[in-house]
Amino acid sequence: MTAPATANAVQDDAAGQLLAFPAPETARATRDSRPLRLITCGSVDDGKSTLIGRLLWDTKAVKEDQAATLRRDSSGKQNDLGLPDFALLLDGLQAEREQGITIDVAYRYFSTDKRSFIVADTPGHEQYTRNMATGASTADLAVLLVDARVGLLEQTRRHATIATLMGIKQFVLAVNKIDLTDYDRARFEQISHEFRELALSLGVRQVTAIPLSALKGENVVYDGRASMPWYDGPTLVEVLELATTRSAQTVGFRLPVQRVSRPGESFRGYQGTVAGGSVKPGDSVVILPSGMVANVTKIVTFDLVRNAAVAGDAITLVLDRQVDVSRGDMIVAIDSQPLTGLAFDAQIVALQPDGIQPGKRYWLKSGSRRQRVQVQPASQLDLKTGKWEHAEQLSMNAIGKVHLAFDEQAIFDPYEQNRTTGAFILIDPDTNNTVAGGMITAKRSALGGIHTEDARVILSLPADLADQLMATELFAGRREDAEVRRVSAGKASEIIDTIDG
Amino acid sequence: MxxxxxETELHNPQSTKPPLDxxxxxxxxxxxxxxxxxxxxxxxxxxxxxxxxxxxxxxxxxxxxxxxxxxxxxxxxxxxxxxxxxxxxxxxxxxxxxxxxxxxxxxxxxxxxxxxxxxxxxxxxxxxxxxxxxxxxxxxxxxxxxxxxxxxxxxxxxxxxxxxxxxxxxxxxxxxxxxxxxxxxxxxxxxxxxxxxxxxxxxxxxxxxxxxxxxxxxPIVPLYFAKKRPVVERDGMMILAEDQRLELLPGETKRDEVIRFRTLGCFPLTGAIRSGATSLDDIISELETATVSERQGRAIDRDQSGxxxxxxxxxxx
Structure with a gap:
């Protein structure tokens, strides 16, 4: 491996570094050593299998006996460098080998001495939306592959759109087969430029473009300076080593309760994985949907009683009083609560041949909570144009905006604020199959509903006073009835003025 | 060490082991x-x-x-x-x-x-x-x-x-x-x-x-750690030969080798590897330089592709 990349450059320099990761703090001592999850998008023609094969090969994730099996299976089918056919390494299912296609999302693992990586490898053609959405749901970064000779394709836009929709904010544009253009720098810069414009139109800011040859292994793990002296940016692996992993630590505390642990009369703990923010003993929390208030007394784990837990930690929480908490409830920060209500807006990806039927009742599962929901499609994304068009129903692979209507209180954060508490799946009660993945965009205001005649009061309070009021049992008990927005003092007075006017 | x-160690929940990476x-x-x-x-x-x-x-x-x-x-x-x-x-x-x-x-x-x-x-x-x-x-x-x-x-x-x-x-x-x-x-x-x-x-x-x-x-089974053990060569694998259930075939002989196992299953179908790894540190450094996968020692995976x-x-x- 080469020297660590200096990925702080922000200029659009000749190296193709469009906008690198603005993270001097990441590059410093506290480098993120959690595994990076990434998704690779591109078609067989772009050399995707070769790229992943190259990553596994050059990081020594493929062992000799696996390569031997590969050589036996490919019966002489080797590329011109004498390396095995990487596509066979990746396509593990018999049907795939027989038909020469990739059916399903596969997960690959490799590591460098700095970090380990989980790659969601998705097929480029058939049902790409469904598979891409699945792979992208857990990914922190997307690698979009293009053929240097061909440039951006319609599918590049599609892949970038889907990845953005699923919440991915870091992109690498891998301009592959650069060797077949005679390492044409102008060609690379032209493609990089086009992609930057596309990325900006999607609101993506973190893009790195890399000229590479997966076949020859240039700028993948090892640098390609010998062939491309004009490129002094990072290799693909260097970018991946420095990328940031998703973190929900800056938002409010969320603990979806998976199960209640009662090993004996003396102990009662709530087990789950922290889905946002952090918690420590002494914190005041609210249990949703009941609205009961309690204080945290202990955070229990197998190893020791902890002083604090942060997003991602699997913990057992002990509260200071007897409250009714069961699986599916959410324990949240008292001063930063999620949205609760009976109606939400969401974007969904339809995953099954039957699509999504308007008005049909599905199961919705989010975190540990499962409840009935009615789904009303409103519009569908045209992946060619990027425009939303009116739709009554959604067929397989469609991306749509929908209204969700619940029988019982639902609890969500907007997906862009929290990729765990804002995500859900839909399950068809007839087949038990997962038919959609969804992302909450907003709560639909209950004020537009049947209670419009009821009297309401809009209060504008200093934040600390509001927090104290909301911490009272009286308020928490009727949390459903209140709408709370945190705004600046200036904005608040502006709003109040509007009403007066 | x-x-x-x-296998003789009991994990102590109160231990002050360093936090996981x-x-x-x-x-x-x-x-x-x-x-x-x-x-x-x-x-x-x-x-x-x-x-x-x-x-x-x-x-x-x-x-x-x-x-x-x-x-x-x-x-x-x-x-x-x-x-x-x-x-x-x-x-x-x-x-x-x-x-x-x-x-x-x-x-x-x-x-x-x-x-x-x-x-x-x-x-x-x-x-x-x-x-x-x-x-x-x-x-x-x-x-x-x-x-x-x-x-x-x-x-x-x-x-x-x-x-x-x-x-x-x-x-x-x-x-x-x-x-x-x-x-x-x-x-x-x-x-x-x-x-x-x-x-x-x-x-x-x-x-x-x-x-x-x-x-x-x-705790793990001690067979994962290298030790001198009796083995017999069969079908290109080293089979552990300290068990009465194994009958030697004509021409087969027992010999002592310093070996360990990367995976454990049925002993007649599990091949040992030559290794001097007697501690977890040894195993991990051996693994990091290994050039074959762990399933290589398993007879059942080699029957056919897929x-x-x-x-x-x-x-x-």
Missing amino acids: PHTHP PHLKALENEAIHIFREVAAEFERPVMLYSIGKDSSVLLHLARKAFYPGRVPFPLLHVNTGWKFAEMIAFRDEIVKRYDLDLIEHVNPRGAAESVTPFSHGSALYTDIMKTEALRQALDAGQYDAAFGGARRDEEASRAKERIYSFRTPDHRWDPRNQRPELWNVYNGMVRKGESVRAFPLSNWTEVDIWRYIQAEDI SMEKKKREGYF
Whole structure:
């Protein structure tokens, strides 16, 4: 491996570094050593299998006996460098080998001495939306592959759109087969430029473009300076080593309760994985949907009683009083609560041949909570144009905006604020199959509903006073009835003025 | 060197061991999440326990997931009668030490029809004594969820397996028709007779397993550590020859070699490797420079290409 990349450059320099990761703090001592999850998008023609094969090969994730099996299976089918056919390494299912296609999302693992990586490898053609959405749901970064000779394709836009929709904010544009253009720098810069414009139109800011040859292994793990002296940016692996992993630590505390642990009369703990923010003993929390208030007394784990837990930690929480908490409830920060209500807006990806039927009742599962929901499609994304068009129903692979209507209180954060508490799946009660993945965009205001005649009061309070009021049992008990927005003092007075006017 | 005899060590919850590195911590958190989710969503979960290193990690994670409570499901060991003797001794010690419920199942056909790895060949033997036996045990227990220690990095067909892997009432896996799995939201809805296999270690690699065993002081079967042991060469593999169940074939001779095992299964089908690794540090550094995969020592995987997928479709773990 080469020297660590200096990925702080922000200029659009000749190296193709469009906008690198603005993270001097990441590059410093506290480098993120959690595994990076990434998704690779591109078609067989772009050399995707070769790229992943190259990553596994050059990081020594493929062992000799696996390569031997590969050589036996490919019966002489080797590329011109004498390396095995990487596509066979990746396509593990018999049907795939027989038909020469990739059916399903596969997960690959490799590591460098700095970090380990989980790659969601998705097929480029058939049902790409469904598979891409699945792979992208857990990914922190997307690698979009293009053929240097061909440039951006319609599918590049599609892949970038889907990845953005699923919440991915870091992109690498891998301009592959650069060797077949005679390492044409102008060609690379032209493609990089086009992609930057596309990325900006999607609101993506973190893009790195890399000229590479997966076949020859240039700028993948090892640098390609010998062939491309004009490129002094990072290799693909260097970018991946420095990328940031998703973190929900800056938002409010969320603990979806998976199960209640009662090993004996003396102990009662709530087990789950922290889905946002952090918690420590002494914190005041609210249990949703009941609205009961309690204080945290202990955070229990197998190893020791902890002083604090942060997003991602699997913990057992002990509260200071007897409250009714069961699986599916959410324990949240008292001063930063999620949205609760009976109606939400969401974007969904339809995953099954039957699509999504308007008005049909599905199961919705989010975190540990499962409840009935009615789904009303409103519009569908045209992946060619990027425009939303009116739709009554959604067929397989469609991306749509929908209204969700619940029988019982639902609890969500907007997906862009929290990729765990804002995500859900839909399950068809007839087949038990997962038919959609969804992302909450907003709560639909209950004020537009049947209670419009009821009297309401809009209060504008200093934040600390509001927090104290909301911490009272009286308020928490009727949390459903209140709408709370945190705004600046200036904005608040502006709003109040509007009403007066 | 405490790691040389980990089976005599008891993990001390009050120990002041250093915190896990963020990578292992993330894998541990994910596995605990899966354990709790399955335990909460299914009526009759069971954990497949094969006594190997992955099972040892799996069990450790289960104990962590439900602490301070007991592990709320039984362990199922599908025995063939041909496991290494040290494995069985280790199993019984662990079950006692951690107060676990163990169910052991052996396919009665083994005794009735004298099915052995020698008489029936590895493929048929595995089919009867492992795949069929597992189906029998799962049916008998009416389990709707079974935890397994499979990892996606082990084998090509596993790379596409879900964390909740759906099985039909006759335990079949349909790789072409798997439920999509997004985020960490798992679909645990099954009808009567249907089930899932749940794989909390899906995203772990072999090195992760060893590093975690080291970091958490997890007891493992001593056969993983190098020692001078009697072996016999057969079908290109070194078979452990300290067991009366092994009959030497004409021309075969026992010899002593310093060896260890990278995976553990039925002793006549598991090849040893020459190794001087007597500690976890040794094993990890050996692994980091290894040029062959762990399944290389397994006779059953080499029968044919796609053989694991085939076994899995028929209900093998």
